[in-house]
Amino acid sequence: MSSRRSYLIRRVLHGFMALFIIATLLFFLFRLGLPDPTAALITEGLTPEERERIRASFGLDRPIWEQYFIYLANIVQGDFGYSFHYRAPVADIIWERLGNTMILMLPAIVLAYGVGAPLGAWLSWRRGSRADTSGIFVGLMFRSAPMFWTGMIAILIFGIGLGWLPTSGMRTLPYEASGFFDKIFTLDFLHHLILPALVVALYYLGSPLLIMRNTMLEVYGEDFIEMARAKGLPERRILYAHAARNALLPVVTQLAVTIGLAAGGQVVVEVVFSWPGLGREILNSVRTSDFPLAQASFLVMAAFVITLNLLVDILYTMLDPRVSFK
Amino acid sequence: MKIFVESRFKRTLLASAMGLAAASLGAQALAQEAVPSIDLMTTTESYDPIRYEAAFMIAERWEELGFEVNVQPTEFSTALERFYDQQDFDATILGWSGRTDRLDPQFFLSTLDSRQANPGGNNPGGYDNPDFDALFDQQSQAFDPDERQRLVMEMQELYKPDAPLVVLFHRDEVVAYNHEAFGGFEPMAGEGLYSEWGPMEATPVGDRSTLRIGGPQEPDNLNPLASTSVWGWKWMRLYYDRLVRLSADVEPLPWAAEEVDQVDDTTVAVTLREGMTFHDGEPLTADDVAFTWNYYLDQDYSYFNSYLAALDNAEAVDEYTVHFHLSEPSASFASISLSQIPILPGHIWSEIDDASTLSPDEVPTVGSGPFQYERFDRGEFMAISKFDDHFHADEIAVDGVEFIIYADMEGVYTGLQTGEIDVTAWRMEPGQISLAESEDHLTVVNVPDFGYFHMTYNLRRAPFDDRAVRRALTMASDRERMVNVLLDGRGEVGSSVIAPVNTFWHEAFIERFDFDMDAARAELEEAGYSWDEDGRLMR
Numbered sequence: 001m002s003s004r005r006s007y008l009i010r011r012v013l014h015g016f017m018a019l020f021i022i023a024t025l026l027f028f029l030f031r032l033g034l035p036d037p038t039a040a041l042i043t044e045g046l047t048p049e050e051r052e053r054i055r056a057s058f059g060l061d062r063p064i065w066e067q068y069f070i071y072l073a074n075i076v077q078g079d080f081g082y083s084f085h086y087r088a089p090v091a092d093i094i095w096e097r098l099g100n101t102m103i104l105m106l107p108a109i110v111l112a113y114g115v116g117a118p119l120g121a122w123l124s125w126r127r128g129s130r131a132d133t134s135g136i137f138v139g140l141m142f143r144s145a146p147m148f149w150t151g152m153i154a155i156l157i158f159g160i161g162l163g164w165l166p167t168s169g170m171r172t173l174p175y176e177a178s179g180f181f182d183k184i185f186t187l188d189f190l191h192h193l194i195l196p197a198l199v200v201a202l203y204y205l206g207s208p209l210l211i212m213r214n215t216m217l218e219v220y221g222e223d224f225i226e227m228a229r230a231k232g233l234p235e236r237r238i239l240y241a242h243a244a245r246n247a248l249l250p251v252v253t254q255l256a257v258t259i260g261l262a263a264g265g266q267v268v269v270e271v272v273f274s275w276p277g278l279g280r281e282i283l284n285s286v287r288t289s290d291f292p293l294a295q296a297s298f299l300v301m302a303a304f305v306i307t308l309n310l311l312v313d314i315l316y317t318m319l320d321p322r323v324s325f326k
Numbered sequence: 327m328k329i330f331v332e333s334r335f336k337r338t339l340l341a342s343a344m345g346l347a348a349a350s351l352g353a354q355a356l357a358q359e360a361v362p363s364i365d366l367m368t369t370t371e372s373y374d375p376i377r378y379e380a381a382f383m384i385a386e387r388w389e390e391l392g393f394e395v396n397v398q399p400t401e402f403s404t405a406l407e408r409f410y411d412q413q414d415f416d417a418t419i420l421g422w423s424g425r426t427d428r429l430d431p432q433f434f435l436s437t438l439d440s441r442q443a444n445p446g447g448n449n450p451g452g453y454d455n456p457d458f459d460a461l462f463d464q465q466s467q468a469f470d471p472d473e474r475q476r477l478v479m480e481m482q483e484l485y486k487p488d489a490p491l492v493v494l495f496h497r498d499e500v501v502a503y504n505h506e507a508f509g510g511f512e513p514m515a516g517e518g519l520y521s522e523w524g525p526m527e528a529t530p531v532g533d534r535s536t537l538r539i540g541g542p543q544e545p546d547n548l549n550p551l552a553s554t555s556v557w558g559w560k561w562m563r564l565y566y567d568r569l570v571r572l573s574a575d576v577e578p579l580p581w582a583a584e585e586v587d588q589v590d591d592t593t594v595a596v597t598l599r600e601g602m603t604f605h606d607g608e609p610l611t612a613d614d615v616a617f618t619w620n621y622y623l624d625q626d627y628s629y630f631n632s633y634l635a636a637l638d639n640a641e642a643v644d645e646y647t648v649h650f651h652l653s654e655p656s657a658s659f660a661s662i663s664l665s666q667i668p669i670l671p672g673h674i675w676s677e678i679d680d681a682s683t684l685s686p687d688e689v690p691t692v693g694s695g696p697f698q699y700e701r702f703d704r705g706e707f708m709a710i711s712k713f714d715d716h717f718h719a720d721e722i723a724v725d726g727v728e729f730i731i732y733a734d735m736e737g738v739y740t741g742l743q744t745g746e747i748d749v750t751a752w753r754m755e756p757g758q759i760s761l762a763e764s765e766d767h768l769t770v771v772n773v774p775d776f777g778y779f780h781m782t783y784n785l786r787r788a789p790f791d792d793r794a795v796r797r798a799l800t801m802a803s804d805r806e807r808m809v810n811v812l813l814d815g816r817g818e819v820g821s822s823v824i825a826p827v828n829t830f831w832h833e834a835f836i837e838r839f840d841f842d843m844d845a846a847r848a849e850l851e852e853a854g855y856s857w858d859e860d861g862r863l864m865r
Contacts, residue, residue: 035403041554041628042410043423045433048446050628054554057682086704087547088686093704152736160744167744168737169706173538173728271733276705280733289403 011313015306022302023075026295027068030286037084037289058084071295080299081292085285090296093281098263098300099180100170101270101277105262108197109255112204117251120212121244125235127217136210143206151199151272158195166192168274196273200266204258208251215247222246249319256312260305264297358856358864361789363394366781367408368419370399376812377419377779380494383812384419384781387802391846392863393789409782413450416790417783419494424516424777424825425556426572427633430662431478431831434823435462438485451782453490467655469588474657475830482822482833489796489839491782493820495809496827499773500759500816502742503749506767507532510723511749513773514574515827520751522563523574526696528749529723540730540738541751548702549689550668551627551681560751564727565605565710566668566693569596569615570660578661582610582669582694586660592652594660600646603715604671605698612642617672619650625681633663669694696722705731742768756814772816776825789865794853800839801846 037058038051046054055061059070074081080090116139123135142150159167166172170192171183183189219225220243228238267279278297285293368381378399385395400408409418428434436442439462442449458481465477501518503511510529514521520539528537545558550566553559569583580586585597602610619640622630636656641649652659674690675681691699696718697710711726712719730747732738739758741747743765754762762768781803783790790796805819821838824831856864 035401035407036411039403039406039411042406042446044554044556044629045448045632046554046628047631048411048444050631051446053626054628085546086686087549087552087682087684092685097705155740160740163744167740168732168746169730171706173707173730174536174709175707272736274731274733274737276703276731280705287403 008314011310015310018306019299019303023072023295023299024068026298027071030289030291030294031064031067034286034289034291034294037291040288075299080296083285083290083293085288085290085293090292093293094278094296094300096180097276097278097281100275101263101279103184104193104196104269104275104277105200105266106259107193108200109204109258109262111197111201113208113251113255115201116205116208117212117248120209121216121239121247123209124213124216124220125239127213132213136213139206139209142202145203147199147203147266147268148272150202151196151269154195154199155272165195167195170275196269196275199272200269203266207254207258211250211254212244212247215250216243219243219247245319249316252315252319253312256308256315257305260308261301263304264301358858360858361393361795361855361863361865362787363396364388364789365396365398365416366419367398367400367405367415367417369402369405373402376497376808377421379812380779380808381419383808384803387804387843388799390843391798391802391850392857392861393799394862409450410448411446413445413452413784413786415450415784416787417781418450419779419781421779422777423556424775426514426516427662427666429516429572429776429828430658431824431828432466432658432662433632435465435478435481437823438490450784451490452785453485453488454785455485455488458484466657468657469591469655471830478824478831479833482824483836486822486833486836487797488793489783489800490785491780491823492800492803492805492839493823494779494781494803494805495813495820496775496778496818496825497813498816498818499753499775500770501750501753501773502762502768502770504742504745504747504767505531505769507534507745507748508537508724511771512574513771515773516775516777518751518753518773519749519771520560521574522560522571524749525564525724525727526718526722535723535725537724537727537749538730538747539727539749539751540732540741540747542732542734542738543752544705544708544731545702547686547689548691548699549681549684549686550670551622551625552684554629561708561710561729562668562693563695564697565691565695565699565713566670567602567610567695568665568668569598570664572665578665582615583664586664588660589649591655594650594652594664595643596648596650596664598646598648599717602694602717604694605692605713606671606674608671608673610669610671610694611645612648614672615648615669616640616642617676618670619648619667621670621675621681622667627682630667633666637663697727700726707731759814759816774818774825774827776828778820778823778825780820780823792853794849794855797839798846798849801842801849803839804841806841 038054041051041054059067080094082088083090083093086093119135123132126132155167158165170189172188225238225243228242264279264282267283269275270277270279282294282297285297366381366385369377371378381397385397388395405418405420408414409420422434437448438453438458439449440454440459443452443454461477461481461484465474465481468474468477499518503519508528509531510527511519511524512527513519514523525537543557545553545561546555547553548558548562550562553562567582569581570578570586571581573579582599582602583596584599587595589595598612598615604610619637623634623637623639636652636654636659638651638653641651643649671692674692678684696713696716698713700709700711702708708729709726712722712724730741732741735752735755735758738750738752739754742750759770762770783796785791809815809817809819818826822833822836824833826832826834850863854865858864
């Protein structure tokens with residue numbers, strides 16, 4: 001038990017160290033790599049002095065080390081600063097956008113893995129059959145097709161052609177709700193969710209499907225499967241209760257990585273369906289050199305990936321008793 | 327990029343080798359050198375395919391003329407920085423957008439004023455002509471429009487033969503609306519259909535009486551003392567009143583002001599319309615107007631500085647009269663400044679010490695305009711509703727306006743196609759124009775623009791320090807072809823920084839520099855240039 005606790009503490013510390021390094025990299029990367037945030041104001045006719053005053057109001061006139069330490073100190077206190085572009089607290093923007101992104105990505109990922117993993121198991125059982133070949137083909141096809149293309153085809157057929165589903169945004173106008181939960185617990189929202197979520201799910205479907213199928217095939221050769229057969233267990237029970245459980249580990253890893261990266265959204269889907277998610281916001285923040293917003297968005301993404309990796313490692317020990325804390 | 331570095335390296339080698347040869351031979355003025363090669367900076371293809379292609383069209387002809395040209399597609403903000411702040415360029419293709427306040431000649435003429443040639447100024451090319459500068463000062467103080475017109479014409483005649491830049495073209499704004507839902511629009515130069523008049527003119531033809539506009543841009547924020555984007559003001563001007571509004575023909579019309587009078591050289595008197603109220607029911611008086619202008623002076627909101635440059639202070643003389651005291655005579659104050667500054671409710675804003683630090687939900691949205699603020703959900707949607715107590719309310723046929731924010735023009739067009747929106751706020755992509763024309767329910771509108779795309783030479787650098795070279799290069803730039811091929815005919819060849827559509831100020835009879843390779847060669851020859859056996863230009 002104590003080895004477990006010290007292991008966890010160590011992992012959490014590592015996580016924080018990684019975040020610190022990432023935060024530092026982000027800070028310098030954006031400042032060195034992106035143009036001046038007031039550059040775009042030139043076309044609005046602002047003079048150099050006026051732009052200098054705006055830079056000063058952003059704190060950009062201070063020495064870069066001073067800016068860096070202020071930035072670190074603020075992060076430790078959970079303060080992500082003020083967006084240059086929106087003149088609003090970065091945290092408010094990110095939480096709202098992150099919510100919008102997750103409400104799209106999570107159902108899509110759950111759908112992809114909920115369907116993909118069992119389907120992969122079933123395909124492995126029917127290996128070599130026509131179902132197997134076509135299953136692999138479909139999975140690979142949607143995995144390789146660019147999402148903007150799948151999305152545009154879906155819009156063309158279900159949005160414009162048949163007129164069944166809305167093609168953009170999260171809700172129909174005009175609306176009244178303003179809170180996050182008022183927004184998502186409506187039929188109208190589900191209606192808007194269908195197309196983008198399906199497009200994302202189809203894209204993700206291939207991974208759990210193929211990973212599950214191939215791991216299952218490996219597991220079939222193991223002695224304990226032979227043993228189960230010898231005991232005379234029904235084939236279906238061997239497949240789902242014995243083989244599938246053991247083949248699940250790589251799928252779980254993949255799932256965690258996918259969810260972690262999902263925090264950043266799928267920019268392409270968010271653009272094609274005009275979904276107000278974090279991905280679009282990140283793109284904009286880089287475009288407008290909105291340093292505070294860009295830094296914080298990437299940091300949140302990194303925190304997601306790190307946390308989920310940690311969770312997976314813990315989950316492993318439950319799924320497979322052979323894995324222990326060392 | 328690699329090729330570019332290599333050629334530059336070669337050029338240096340060549341130049342030093344030639345320098346060496348010249349020195350060792352003790353050669354005299356007769357020895358000719360190759361003219362320095364030219365880096366032509368433009369936008370990336372993904373940012374704007376038109377400017378990108380235009381650069382290659384130009385480069386091809388210039389090479390024919392014997393120059394060595396490297397086209398450098400550059401990321402947009404980086405290009406702005408190199409052009410304006412660092413002035414590190416040979417020739418650059420960029421543009422000025424046509425904002426209504428730029429219909430006054432002041433701004434575009436200032437881009438050739440030598441006092442704007444410092445880093446970060448509006449004249450990165452460095453054109454320096456004392457006569458031009460003197461005329462600039464005269465016109466900016468000339469109250470009489472005819473006198474001012476004469477001066478503005480003279481300025482255009484003056485700079486044009488020097489060819490400090492090439493005004494490439496004015497690109498039409500091609501927008502569309504659903505004529506089965508709304509009609510009555512009168513397009514406005516540089517503004518398209520999403521002008522400040524658009525929502526006031528729109529008349530419902532179908533069932534819905536709320537006008538829906540869609541666009542890929544949204545306000546950065548709706549703080550009238552912090553927004554630094556056109557998209558913020560395009561929306562805010564619908565719920566804030568101004569003293570003067572510019573008509574669709576860009577004529578200043580009295581709006582909240584009943585009358586604008588010139589008291590003396592430096593005093594402008596404004597008489598307010600009586601009985602106006604803010605959206606919260608409070609009356610609008612001269613105190614609010616004077617407060618607003620003085621507040622803008624105090625708060626140091628850079629975006630409006632150019633409108634306030636001439637203002638010392640504003641004073642409420644009685645309940646309905648405001649006097650604006652200027653520090654120097656200003657021609658554009660009455661036409662431009664009065665039409666750009668909103669009227670803020672003094673009883674709300676006087677409580678706010680530093681307006682620029684307000685967070686979005688603290689920003690007051692009370693105006694006195696023909697519409698009142700309803701909501702703004704970033705990245706999704708904005709709405710305003712008609713203000714029934716406004717003096718113009720009877721002329722307005724819509725209940726309100728909703729603005730749907732899309733991620734890109736593709737989404738906007740789909741919205742127009744499916745009837746989700748009625749009007750596009752922004753120009754359509756070239757591919758969408760023909761699609762829209764084939765749709766029965768859509769009307770496509772071509773609106774001429776007075777903003778322009780330009781190619782500016784860096785006059786501090788060779789070979790652009792030579793007027794003859796600039797003139798020759800200008801004649802070798804086939805702008806007719808750009809308009810026909812790149813804009814598909816939807817635009818006009820540039821002839822002056824003041825666009826032809828701006829009829830009152832545009833000088834129509836100056837040298838146009840039509841495309842003519844022979845004339846370009848002759849110009850160079852006359853100035854003492856020659857060509858070596860490879861056709862490379864020598865001097």
